[in-house]
């Protein structure tokens with residue numbers, strides 16, 4: 175831990191990077207996967223479990239938290255870490271992405287986003303400055319700029335307009351964030367699937383000398399090859415000495431291939447949301463426990479796992495719980511999936527340290543292909 179925000183690169187293997195982010199609240203081993211703690215909870219999990227699985231940092235959603243319990247209330251209660259009892263770093267998104275996907279009556283202009291809460295219809299306006307203020311009230315360690323993410327496919331002119339406004343919002347967020355030793359504000363590269371816009375966005379954000387850089391506007395419905403091509407274009411434009419965070423990604427295969435492009439940090443609801451719906455990620459690939467073929471299969475998901483949910487519970491029982499819509503089904507599969515994701519990240523980090531990431535990626539993908547489910 176350090177009193178300031180620091181990123182150190184320990185090893186590289188091709189474009190893959192092994193490093194660590196050091197902050198007052200803890201150290202983040204990269205490449206890192208951040209479990210999503212949407213409304214101050216990683217759904218169906220105790221945060222002690224999340225920590226024990228190897229997560230160094232979790233993500234909080236500003237949109238949800240500003241609605242319930244409210245940013246000023248969280249501040250009165252001592253900040254998010256104190257409220258939810260998570261003492262490690264927390265990254266918060268800006269709220270803008272979820273406003274556009276969840277809120278009602280949305281209006282977006284140069285000043286920010288105006289929207290109605292999906293909870294009670296209350297009207298809110300969020301400027302770049304207010305987004306940073308809210309994240310500060312939450313006592314967030316890594317705060318994201320307010321940006322506009324355009325769903326793909328989209329017209330080039332629309333992508334360009336949103337990218338340029340996001341750059342102006344990045345400047346306003348930097349001013350609003352000011353100087354907070356030990357904390358960081360990350361910019362977000364936009365530009366859709368247009369290479370020259372991606373380069374322009376990355377170059378302009380680099381000029382702001384921020385502490386970290388996210389790649390946004392991806393994992394919004396585009397094919398994986400488009401996402402990877404945008405990373406191939408964007409990452410070389412970002413400072414080598416700053417962390418790179420790919421927002422909203424992804425499946426284990428997305429993560430492997432994005433690490434190979436030079437990404438350091440990830441977040442995704444995939445492991446927890448799919449666990450609640452009966453999907454298990456394992457070393458041998460995915461298992462849909464809703465499928466009747468598991469109804470009398472007394473094998474565990476993986477008897478070699480160190481995770482009790484993976485090692486000690488039969489597929490028949492998991493099938494029964496999921497089909498009965500019992501909470502324990504989602505709890506056990508969220509536990510299994512987060513365990514698998516953190517084991518994958520630990521394997522990635524070791525493989526980069528040992529200079530064998532390409533082999534690790536190929537072997538892992540082959541194991542998924544072979545199955546053994």
Ligand SMILES: Nc1cc(N)c2c(=O)[nH][nH]c(=O)c2c1
Pocket residue numbers: 267268269270271272321322323362389390391392393394421422423
């Ligand atoms: N897939 C994505 C997930 C996200 N949470 C975001 C975001 O918060 N901001 N901007 C983005 O482009 C974005 C993309």
